[in-house]
Amino acid sequence: MSRVVIVGGGAAGLELASLLGRSVEPHDEIILVEGETHHYWKPRFHEIAAGTFDNDLDTLCYFSHGARNGYRHFQARMTDINREEKLLQVYKPNGETDTLAYDYLVIAIGAISNDFATKGAKEHCLFLDTPQQARDSWQQISSLLRSGGQRTINIVGAGATGLELAAELAKVNGNLSQNAYAAKLTINLIEAADRVLPSGPLKMSQEALLRLEKFQINVMLNTRIASVDQQGMTTSDGLNLDADIQFWAAGIKAPDWLNNIGGLESNHANQLIVKQTLVTTLDSHIFSLGDCAAIPQADGSMVPPKAQAANRAAVHLAKNLKGLMQGKELTPFVYKDGGMVVSIGHNYAISTMMNDRLILKGRLVRRLYDTIFRLHQKTVSGLFTMSRLIISKRLKCIFKPN
Structure with a gap:
């Protein structure tokens, strides 16, 4: 039996917990440590701030979602790591401190503004x-x-x-x-x-x-x-x-408290330094991905802080961890940039494709922006649930009063 503890319920952490929860053996345990009760996709935080976000259809309850997808939501925030005893120290909403034992620990807490x-x-x-x-x-x-x-x-x-x-x-x-x-x-x-x-x-x-x-x-x-x-x-x-x-x-950086946490190696932006396999440089049982990780590539470049990078890293690490628990070797994460999509208003977006040689814009590109979010929903909840959400969204737009 192996226990995988994932810290952070953002795009990377939630996708990893969902993929692992649905694929590992029943005796393995997947725990998602996240202080929030509901998941919001970070690229849409600006819609929440502007009051245009659909809370009914575009949020997800960790507790119920975990029960359906094979992981357990542990509502708390990470405060420290005891690497010698493999214990994660956390702070719970009621003010109490606690510890969680792990066999493998994944840190995916994202980044903050600098x-x-x-x-x-x-x-x-x-x-x-x-x-x-x-x-x-x-x-x-x-x-x-x-x-x-x-x-x-x-x-x-x-x-x-x-x-x-x-x-x-x-x-x-x-x-x-x-x-x-x-x-x-x-x-x-x-x-x-x-x-x-x-x-x-x-x-x-x-x-x-x-x-x-x-x-x-x-x-x-x-x-x-x-x-x-x-x-x-x-x-x-x-x-x-x-x-x-x-x-x-x-600007972005990882939170200050992540700097050298548990004695792990970090950079000037507080990101944990990992190998191309996403394992930290000083501990083979601790991994990191997403914006809080400095992920190198074979050509010396670094993986950019993008939602698509977090998604692909989560898919890769899910396969790697499942294989690791079965005695297989880790494989390197190779990132290929799929371009950039930026929403400019609720019905307009601009996108780059073909290594930035092609610029697309307009209402249809905004649909592409929405599709990226739907692919995130597909990863965490499956094709059937994603399809139901799309249909419900369209019907709501048609029938709701202005």
């Missing part, structure tokens, strides 16, 4: 790193929209998260334009680089900028934030940007 130690950012900005933060953001935005008058929202970081949030809020603002009591939003999207989507191809950045300008979003490039206070932000050039709500979505 505020680069900017003065006041932690205290005065909203972040979209957890479902709770996204829900709290919607509560503040909802109150702001109901307050009337002219209001301003600052968003730092024009990568995928910041750009998608800005566009989604602009769409909500447009939908409420006929409501005389709703606030009118001015949205500032602030980026230190010289273009939006700085990690994507130039043509994609240009197309995204045109769409943002069509939404009347104020895009501020080559602009660094020096400090943040309750009233707004100050740039490195001394410009004051007052705002009612402020978001920080620039």
Whole structure:
């Protein structure tokens, strides 16, 4: 009998728990350690914050899902690792501490935004790193929209998260334009680089900028934030940007508490350093994947922090762990980038394909963006459940009142 403990119920952790739970022998035990009760797909956190997310059809209860898919949900958060005794130390919602024994441990807690130690950012900005933060953001935005008058929202970081949030809020603002009591939003999207989507191809950045300008979003490039206070932000050039709500979505890193946890090797971004087989460099019984792991490739490159990378790593590690429990050797994880899809508003998206040589855009590409989420649902719940959810979603869109 082997016990596999997976920490983190995001895209990587949940998919791994689901795949293992349905495929290992009955005497093996799969435990998913996650502090939340429900799973939300992180690339859609901006929809939660903007109030356009469908909680009924696009969330998943870990407890009931685990019972159907062969794993157990243990509601807690990891605090430390005792590698000598193979014990995971956790903190439970009732305030108690506990330990979980493991034979194999997988850390898949994802990443958080990097505020680069900017003065006041932690205290005065909203972040979209957890479902709770996204829900709290919607509560503040909802109150702001109901307050009337002219209001301003600052968003730092024009990568995928910041750009998608800005566009989604602009769409909500447009939908409420006929409501005389709703606030009118001015949205500032602030980026230190010289273009939006700085990690994507130039043509994609240009197309995204045109769409943002069509939404009347104020895009501020080559602009660094020096400090943040309750009233707004100050740039490195001394410009004051007052705002009612402020978001920080620039850069990513693993949480600070993960740095050297249990004596494991980590990098400057707090990511656990792993081999190409996804096993940590200092412990053959501990694995890591997703945004919290620094995963090398044979050519010396690193796997990028993308949802598709987390999905593929989860599928690979599920096969590897199942084989390992049967006495087989680990195989290396080889990642092939399938391109990039960014949602710009609820009915529009931009995508790159063919090694960034082809740029697609429009409403149909938005359907491709939704398909990526549906493939995630297929992995965790199966084809039949995914199909039912798609049909239910379409029917709901047709029959629900505006």
